[in-house]
Amino acid sequence: MAVSKDIRRVVTTVDENGKAVVLFDGPNPNTVVRPQRGTVSRLMWVTGETPADIAGPVDRGDARVGIAPPPNGSVFRIIDIPPITAETEALPVDYHASQHGASTPKRHMRPRHPLMHATRSLDYALVLEGEIDMLLDDSEVHLKAGEVVIQQGTNHAWVNRGTEVCRIAFVLIDGQEP
Template identity: 45%
Template sequence: MRPHKENAVTAMVRRVVTGHDANGKAIVLSDGPSPFIHTTPLRPGYVSTDIFRTLETPASIAGETAETTLGPRRQLPTPRGSVIRVNVFPPDRGSLDGMDVTTSSQLFESLGNPAGHTYAASGRHPLMHRTETIDYAIVLDGEITMLLDDSEVVLRAGDILVQCGTNHAWSNRSDAPATVVFVLIDGKYEDDLAQRLPSGHG
């Protein structure tokens, strides 16, 4: 598996992938830094490392799994798929100073989800967005605040949040980076809920 990096600023995550040999014996296929790391000059200090993707449900299990994470950066899972990644969020102060709607839009375009941002509609936080997914967020280190439309929850190391397709943002109000594992699972809004959401769901 050949490493791919969008630039030299990295936060290495060790990734071990297992599989099977020609006789069906369980083996380790790879053990090393996860090969896809995304950063952007639009948000200094932000690092997102894709670990693995499944591309369908049920997920295909091959003897020797092909690399699933290589670019371009895609925030969302593929239809009926999933993605696991590790994000490092720098403090808002210094990394989001003066971010306007145009820059927010460019940031989400760099994440591979140009239609996802909702900052223009809400004005609550430059990183407000909505994805039609179920997300498991596991805080590994630091403190981060999860914003909803008009409420918020502070999360610390060891906390786990389940995001059910809601409009939200991640805000680091501390003075140190926060590290969060995300698992995004492709989903679909039920018709009743879809009718209550803003046009286009953000």
């Protein structure tokens, strides 16, 4: 699968004179293609503390993190989810869930789909383009561009049953056990 169009990222800061300036302007430095699913994940920014460190010239988008945010931190990423394939549907039912380790809430049900997982975080998701189904433990919700999901540590899977890529913006904030 070819990487879909990139996203311009503009990051501002306050310089040594107290003036608002552009720190970075261009494609984000952190794009990961997951070939087993065809998903393209663009990490835009990561914080490792609350309140967040908002000073200095560090590119906090040029970081390596898992799916969940760091302890007491946050993650902002944009993900392109292609239509699901028969190969992905055939993966072990705990495929995605098994990749989360300590970030998985202690209380959750067994996955019912290979892409089902849970993170101990508050997640804001905004569908930017396309359509997608969010699978929950025993239900699902169909979402379209412009619609929002707020998840509170829930078991879920993103399944694109359409014919076009679905682009979703996610902000994950570290949370307590649900």
